Amino acid sequence: MKDKYRRAISTTNAIIIAVVVIILIVVGVVAYFQQMGSHVPTPSSSTTSQSSVSSTSQSQSTTQQVIKIGALLPLTGQLSSVGAEAQQVLMYAQDQANSLLKQLGVNMQVQVVIEDTATNPQTALSDLQTLYSQGVKLVIGPFSSGELRQIMSYAESNGIMLFSPSSTSPALATPDRINGTIFRDVPNDTYQGAVIANIMYQQGIRAIAVIWRGDTYGDGLVSVVNKTFTALGGKVMLVARYDPSTTDFSSYVSTLANTITQLITQYGKDHVAVYDVSFEEGASILQLASQYPQLTEVKWYGSDGTAGVGSIVQNPVAAQVAVETLFLNPIAAPAHTVFYDQLTQHFNKTLQAYSYITYDIFWIYFYSVLKVGSDNVAAIKSILPKVAAKFYGASGYHLFDKYGDRVSGVYQLQIVNKTASGYEWTIYGVYDVTAHTLTIGFPPAAQPPQGYLYPDDPQALSKLSSIS
Template sequence: MIDVGANKKLVRRGKMSQAWKTYTVVALIIGLLLGIGIGWVAKPAPAGVAREEYEKLQSELSAIKAELSSTQTKLNETQALIEEYKAALIGAAGEAPVKSSLKGEIKIGGLFCLTGDLASFGENEYTAAQLAAKQVNLFLKAIGANWTISIVAEDTQTKPDLALEKVESFAARGIKLLIGPLSSAEVRAIKGYCDANKILATSQSSTAPDLAIPNDYIFRFCPTDKHGQGPAIARIIYEDGKRYIIPVTRNDAWGTGLEQAVAKRFTELGGTVLEGIRYAPEAQEFSAEAADLAAKVSDAIAKYGADKVAVLHISFEEVTAFFTAASEYDVLTKVKWYGSDGTAASNAIIEDPVVRDFAVKVQYPCTIFAPMESAKWDMVRRNGLKVLGREPETYSYAVYDIVWVYALSILKADSADPDAVKAVLPDVARSFFGASGYIDLDENGDRKAGDYVIWQIVETDTGEYTWKIVGK
């Protein structure tokens, strides 16, 4: 309900001393509350009142109305969200929720890449997690629960060894429900420790096929590259008329797994994968690799023609250093390059003019798992634009959902014990429609399927550059 008293104070702060002004404002607020509107107060100024003063008052009244309307809209959205999640919980539990016996604060650990190779992704995802936690706590309060959640964030820098250190630190603090990590290399590094110590980790974006293992303590809210992104990239390249791929790959669990998935499907379609380049994940300088790639591309063009050759670049945000080195070779701009979810919508590419211009020259379409567009999706999207000034990438929506599924699983199990949460989480996820869409997990705890979109950098009418979805 709108606080009429508060808005009267707001009006008084405007120093509208004339009695007719006060009367008009009060009448306006009453009219808003009753749905009458302001038509009847929008009349000519009373005699003796200066025109400019009257117009100023009307402007103030319009601002008050807009603020009241915005506040009411937010209240309605919050209440609708609470009711929606009440319904989701009933569906997950099979009955109306009972009052939980839990009390106090339950901490959920967040393994985010806040600096390092995927810093822009990490910022997006932490922002989404904070939004979800805030809304979860509103929901818990509304249903009378005596507990709340909080997100304890740690920066993994996309480094597997550091990710393991952070998990060990969480365990020492008694935090055994984790969001992330982001990369498959990090998941591989923490998996043994999580399994041995019964720590539940749910990754928003690990896609390596070899991590699809049943009955472990890892869930993944995205499809694996074997059945998802790998075949999608292969089809896109082949349908573009390319018949020869030169892969340039980050040599870790995710990069090599995705390269293999693309190669398998591309050869099935009739294409050929030529000798490529693999580089160490910690590499930061690529002059030697760029020179090697230039020689390989030049040779392929001479044999097959530029229109038949493509470079498949599988990387994280070290792409900026690679593109800087590659920009020194004109031959590398004569063929089309393709990317993946590791660089789709990466803010780092746009921020550097040299990197951005190279990406535009080689087109560089990047595939990524696509969330299902909905009111919930739009809410997370708008929050990212408001807080960070940019579109969240796909996996931010999955992070939002992980927080909610954890909370609903805790409520259903009436326990934050990892084994108790693990036992109910697949059923809770299956009956939950999140910001990323429906979440149906397979026997390995991975998302079964999903759609993919293609992001590419385009120039706007104002001469600026932005990522835009150019295909689905």
């Protein structure tokens, strides 16, 4: 009886011990995988010691880090077609980036927060304040120079970084921006103004009548064109400066037509042109021009404000005037890269030039955050130009001058063509600023240089580790 009792106790003890061992094993396994779940693989142990990317990546926290990137877009107003397309591009980039983070094993998520500025400076300021209240420190935009001028002071005072894809006014390239937190991923209009003035003169134009929007952007660009074209020996007639809020351009276009008549008499129609600096309202100006034969028998030249805008090709009357006058619009050129083609193929159309640049700005921000490990503006400010210098995106290389404006030696020239299905923007050629030469057509797509970061780059962590 005692032997049976002892055997029962032994059996019971063995079961208890076995259960305890199993519990300990399960606890140990769970703890191990919890620890491993927060570890992000890095390319190598040597890479880990070189970069804050890997130290951040190896954080033991299981809470996913959310990085917000704000975007001040003109979804309505005078640049609405530009803003709507930029929104689509940013949502695509956000999805790509979050998929890449999972692929890299980085416990982080990127969220794009969009506000509609309506192409209005005061609205842009209100929108920036809204983004700031939501903890957004890195902002793409705004798109117009008038908006940027309005919000620069608030951004600088509150530690917000701004990165505009399209603000070009030379008036904003000021000493207080040196080593600052405001970047523009386009050259300022000191270059664009010289480009279009030289093109007009090279094409035999000797007198121009100017109609332009009276804001920071328009005034700055017209000032450069006036100075450059006059220095070349041309005649500049500053005919019609209108308030950006104008909706009826009848009197302005009538005055423009009278001036063109006078210039044709003096110089001949082949040596006279209209220079138009506008945004979406350019469609209304072109439509009214159709009522004056003298305005459709001379060449028209525009700016990056009208290059690729939807309102012109969507208005058959305006579009036809653009075709008849060979309405030529320069814009800081996205280089023809394989990523330019990939983006074009994804959206099944050629995007507006600033959409490719907006896409690149997202990735420059993204890789800067990945390098630093946070959205700390002081840290991003220091590393962003270095990351940008090693990034080759949809619009090519990204180098900046002392003001934080992009350095570019090439401008794309866009015109409107009539097709079987309607009207569309097309690339007429590329102008080299340094050589002052115009090349008709678009060069072949280029691959990224060895070792450069590029959009959706699976080798991003190892490449970032070499940047210091």
